[in-house]
Amino acid sequence: MKLYYMPQELLNELRGNFQHYLHYYRENDKNGLLQELSRYGNLKESKIECEDFSLEMTTSISNGKTAYNESDLANIKIMYTHLKDKLSLIAAADEKLWDGMSHSCFWDYVQFREAKQLKSDKEKDVSNAYILAVKKNGIRRARAMHCLSRLWWAGYYTYDEENTGNPYELTEFYFSNAVPSRMLLMASRNFTANRHICIGLLRSLKKRYERGEDSLERYHVETAFTYLNGIGGATSLDFLDSYEIESLVDDVMNQKYGVL
Structure with a gap:
């Protein structure tokens, strides 16, 4: 399976004239869109290759x-398992890769996952479904909001390699529900660029839950995040391992x- 990226020329055209192409997204016409965009170029094949995979498209009421809770969690595991050894941090942070993927092999998934946005009267809602909103939100927040990129980054932040029995245990704990909002909460802190800090933090919260905390609430996460953010100026958290962060x-x- 080859991954495709979107050249800057195509990205500029879509951002500058999205209203012109809006109907292709709403009518689920990928071929028509790419054919018209071909005047400005085509999606480019990257050097990244992995085993074929698809994402789950199931919902509940x-x-x-x-x-989408169950399929979101399943798709974090699917996306990260297939690409964790294929994407460098530089590649995973590049909007052009995710924009290219959303316009190629995962077009149908975006149609499924962002069905509500694609029916919106607001042009920006439709645009944000397929194109990372980097200019408005910055790259870190944009990749946490986009339905494809957030899957890989959710896995990156929570995959615990030292847990040989189930490296996705913290993923299952933290993203048990509300994946989009919990991903945004995690991505809103500067220190979360260091995944070992996230791992240590989540180990601590999971331990409390297992010992009798009723549930993982937003205020628990906020307390831990605010504390680490506060001491980050006086203590270089990057020099601490995940167990020291947990403590x-x-x-x-x-x-x-x-x-x-």
Whole structure:
């Protein structure tokens, strides 16, 4: 399976004249879109190659609304398993790769996952479904919002290589529901660029949950993130390993919410 990226010329054309191409996305006409865009060039084949894979496209109903929790979690594992050894951090941070993937092998998945956005009256909602909104949000937030790129980055932040029994245990814990919002929460902190900090933090939160915390709530994560963000200026967190980070978070959570 070859991965394709979107050349800058095509990206500039879509960003500058998206209204002209809007109907192709709403009508699910990939071939028509690429044919018209061919006046400006074509998607380019990258040097990245992996085993063929597809993403799950299943939903459930929660409180009368369409829910993607189960398939989102499954797709984090699928995406990261197939590409964790194929993508460098530079490649994974490049919007052109994800924009190319959304316009090629994963077009149908984006149609499925962003069905609500594609029906929106707002042009930007349709555009953001297929193109990373880097100019408005910055690259880190944009890749956390995009339905394809956030799958790989969610895996990157939470895949625990030292857990030989189930390296996705923290992934399953943190992304048990609300993948988009929890991904944005994680990506909003500068220190999360270091995955070992994320791993240590999540180990601590998971430990509290297993010892009797009712559930993982946003305020638990906010407390831990705010604490690490606060000490980051005085302590170089990058020099600490995941177990030292885990111990730091243990201490602050015990002080804040009591020892379990």
